[in-house]
Amino acid sequence: MPELPEVETIRRGLEKHSRGRSVAQAHVDGSRMFRHNPHGSADVVDLAVSRQIEGIGRRGKYMWLEFVGTEQVLVVHLGMSGKVLADSGLHTAPNKHEHLRLELDDRTTLRFVDPRTFGHLSVSRKERDIPVLIDHIAPDPFEKSFDPAQVAQKMHSSARPIKIMLLDQELVSGIGNIYADEALFRARIPGYMRGMELALEDIENIVISAREVMGEAIAVGGTSFDALYVDAQGNPGYFARSLLAYGRIGQDCLRCGTPIERMVIGGRSHFYCRACQTKPVH
Numbered sequence: 715m716p717e718l719p720e721v722e723t724i725r726r727g728l729e730k731h732s733r734g735r736s737v738a739q740a741h742v743d744g745s746r747m748f749r750h751n752p753h754g755s756a757d758v759v760d761l762a763v764s765r766q767i768e769g770i771g772r773r774g775k776y777m778w779l780e781f782v783g784t785e786q787v788l789v790v791h792l793g794m795s796g797k798v799l800a801d802s803g804l805h806t807a808p809n810k811h812e813h814l815r816l817e818l819d820d821r822t823t824l825r826f827v828d829p830r831t832f833g834h835l836s837v838s839r840k841e842r843d844i845p846v847l848i849d850h851i852a853p854d855p856f857e858k859s860f861d862p863a864q865v866a867q868k869m870h871s872s873a874r875p876i877k878i879m880l881l882d883q884e885l886v887s888g889i890g891n892i893y894a895d896e897a898l899f900r901a902r903i904p905g906y907m908r909g910m911e912l913a914l915e916d917i918e919n920i921v922i923s924a925r926e927v928m929g930e931a932i933a934v935g936g937t938s939f940d941a942l943y944v945d946a947q948g949n950p951g952y953f954a955r956s957l958l959a960y961g962r963i964g965q966d967c968l969r970c971g972t973p974i975e976r977m978v979i980g981g982r983s984h985f986y987c988r989a990c991q992t993k994p995v996h
């Protein structure tokens with residue numbers, strides 16, 4: 715599932731190829747990708763056609779296309795398997811799992827592809843810069859309004875495992891399984907520890923670690939859109955080399971040499987080092 719760095723990589727690529735361009739034509743299908751709209755895909759066509767794209771916004775794992783002269787936006791959620799592809803030059807044949815195709819006035823084509831259709835394409839209205847559809851989602855660590863101390867305070871008052879809270883998009887958005895584990899590894903805290911068992915500074919450190927690791931991932935993923943293609947994982951092979959915990963079961967911890975273990979917390983995998991991710995001593 716694309717997490718913040720993958721969505722941001724796609725957002726940057728999309729913006730580069732579409733900002734300032736007008737939508738000449740929109741082609742849609744009858745899939746469930748449009749299920750949040752009262753009139754299904756017709757709402758997307760009504761919004762987009764003949765409009766100029768002003769920019770692409772993002773919060774957490776959601777992004778949205780903004781258009782000149784309207785507060786209505788097109789929210790894009792990639793779900794498990796979604797991707798957005800930009801082709802320059804000639805308009806070519808539809809992709810097999812393409813649900814929306816926007817043809818721009820400079821012959822760029824934006825394709826919204828999702829084989830499993832867990833994602834969605836939804837028209838919403840912006841209020842205070844955030845689409846109403848997703849205004850329950852908390853700020854992500856790269857937003858100006860993001861306050862690590864405030865987030866830490868909320869997590870500190872909870873009995874839930876820290877790993878699960880990092881995935882809670884209403885506490886902090888954008889973090890998924892991969893970056894949660896990487897943040898916990900960096901902060902040397904095991905994911906099963908409960909918020910109330912941790913000091914505020916420990917939690918704040920984890921949240922700041924999440925921002926750091928996602929920033930590094932964005933820096934690597936950001937180069938991939940030059941090929942006009944970003945896959946659902948936002949170029950996972952590239953950052954995969956830099957992962958220190960996630961997916962490394964049985965491999966030596968790069969910090970202490972102990973094999974990385976996997977446990978399940980609240981139904982989610984957690985990769986960690988038993989030796990150097992331990993209950994902090996204060």
Ligand SMILES: [Zn+2]
Nearest residue numbers: 967970987990
């Ligand atoms: Zn270790």
